[in-house]
Amino acid sequence: MQITISFRGKSQKPPVTVDLPEDSTVDDLKKAIYKKVPKFYPDRQRLSFNEKTLQEGKPLKEYDITNGENVVLKDLGPQISWKTVFLIEYLGPLLIHPIFYYFKSQIYGENFEHSQMQKFAFYMIMTHFGKRELETLFVHRFSHGTMPFMNVFKNSFHYHALSGINLAYWVYGPWNASGTLNSAREEWYIWTCVAVFVYAQISNFSTHITLRNLRPPGTRVRKIPYGYGFELVSCPNYFFETVAWISICALTNSLAAWFFIVVGFFQMYLWAIKKHKAYRKEFKDYPKNRRAIIPFLV
Template structure:
């Protein structure tokens, strides 16, 4: 089977149009490998191929499954330099793990004075560190990604959210002298314990949903299935819901404008992701439960 690969845009290129010869039972991956063989910089993860406005998904799906025949034209888009999702996640979460200890232990250099931390500050510090340590461990040992890579430029955009909002902004605001022992940072023990209890429940619930998602996808594959179990009976993305609850507990504990700002941005971003995933589930699986919401039970 002979196929012609052309650019999606009218931009001139020395590489396209490109002709590839494939077996009749060739898969999408076979086509991407054939393109890469002729143009070395376009490795498979950097390619997006479409036919009659349908994106050709990676995997073992044959080209004939899309109705592609001999001498057809396939549209090509360069996604740009790519970086592994796992690498992006590790880099994102590393920021707060570095920034929070600097602000907490380096008060003399950050605020110009030694600080006797209030119980609220100390508890918040450990909650934040434990949260991002959990995220790092999940990235390495739990998550199985449906997409192997993302555009390299996104690593900067994604990291701003964590390095600045939950890193610099939150750490500087919470660990300052205005929240030190004997000042506005004092909280009743029952209030601190209540916030910590909610946080623990939310974090453990978030971990359970991540493990359930992992178990849906056999190792080394990009299989997608309908998720069920804890949290999934009501919403498509319970991991986002539990994440919101955890950070709401932190915002309530600190009573910090910085924590609220981070929470608002986090909710907005997770809402976008949740709606996108919810719509994809409903379009991909005809028997997807109709009573599920995207992110918040009975609401949205």
């Protein structure tokens, strides 16, 4: 069958026609367009028919697309893989925190000994972002392959500026150095914060493994997640992420840390609500007792 492709937005290209077998999918159509117009690789295309967005993997006949129909292509612009974006986001704090921690005399203009609080905070933060990098490389399977390239700068700001420069500057400064009133922490208090942090990180990793195992490699299969954490909320990974950062906030008593988690939790809350609603809409047998992100509450 022949399908006409019209271009919408900034792309002022004349329509093109592609030939496809009757049983083709949306993916097949995107590949055919790419062969005709190499600029528009599949991840750069958003296709719609009768004002309805075409989903990857779906057969064209599901949208009643037949011979001679017109499909509209919107150019999403240059794309970058989600994996690359995540690696860039988490690399920022991994580079920024050691600079503030190890070059304190150059940054703060004086030499001082780090307190126990500062030492534990440094290793907790480095562990957190190191774990995130490893999960991005070896655990996560992304339902969406790419995102607009310019978004990498917006996404990275949250981590590079808020949990990177702003957090590192205020936590590792001389006002928190050994012997100062700000750094005074009971031994039991420090280890309680560390214990909560370790618990939350292990729990967060467990939920990521559960989500990974739901989706076979190279597919976009969606299933109802079950297991540790998922019995109470739809997004326990966000909940445990929040608990881990609250332990860092409690340890450092830093306004910069609290500001980062407030901003981060607000974003995770929005994502969790969206995912929770999507689960309930897609799966009629989705457990009714689950909340979105906070057990028993939200």
